[in-house]
Amino acid sequence: MEESLTLKKLRERFPASIIDTHSFRGDDTAVVKRVDVVDICRFLKESPDLSYNFLMDLTAVDYLQMNNPPKTERFEVVYHLYSIKYNHRVRIKAPLTEADPTIDSLTPLWAVANWLERECWDMFGIRFDGHPDLKRILLYEQFEGHPLRKxxxxxxxxxxxxxxx
Amino acid sequence: MAIESALGESVVLTRTDKVLGWARKYSLFLYPFVTACCGMEYMATAASHYDIDRFGAGLPRFSPRQADVLFVVGTISHKQAPILKRVWEQMCEPKWVVAFGGCTCSGGPYDNYATVQGIDTIVPVDVYIPGCPPRPETVLDGIMKLQEKIQNQKQEL
Structure with missing residues (x-):
């Protein structure tokens, strides 16, 4: 099957940062290295022929004790981007280790990332570097731990x- | 001749307790503490089809200081619990609490880190209305049970 325009462009522009890509029934997914996630999102947002101008969702997955297939990194941060102009979507995933669950914040690109990243910190304990005000959003300050961790x-x-x- | 027949029907003899209970049970001012989907069923009960006003409970007050029945309608989380407690403390005596729906009675389906397992761990409850959500008939039955309780209790002045 021919690779979609988005994944092709991503591979051309960031050959070293793309770990894996796949498409399933029109849904494109790219697994990327966490250090490049802001650059990749900026490229997707600002390229005129991609124009992913809407961050639909930002969340995480805890793959603790996930053996089939085995995961080397415990967490994955998942971004869903949408282009209002072209009506297409892409999913970006960035694996994080248990020892250092840290990734750069997307708040410079999308204001909505502020609250989504706070929720992700609240539930999974993933730190977002460069976030202006990383504190709990749903739970109370006295709460200890992160309840969506497995x-x-x-x-x-x-x-x-x-x-x- | 006995005094009753002399007075005829112009005088009613009763006890203070009884007449106060009668007055209180037919002038319930609810404070709807609505947090979740049970609120829709509370609205259905309050609206004209079921008409909660037939039971003297037709005027919800949105200030705890003007209310005498705390209607806890919907799931209470641990974050919400101090607020519920405070609203209850702000109400004047005499006051009653109704747990509306499965979540307020026992936590309902939510046996997780966030949900209070029954509001009776936070405030004293007079009537439990089970159901997910309870039908309006069940709610009216609960209100009648509360009225019965109010009528039969010792009336503090």
């Missing part, structure tokens, strides 16, 4: 008042 207990309640039932 090693956080499902019923790990941390009540502000009342019993820990």
């Amino acid at each position: 090693d956080y207990p499902l019923t790990g309640r941390q009540p502000l008042i009342g019993p820990k039932n």
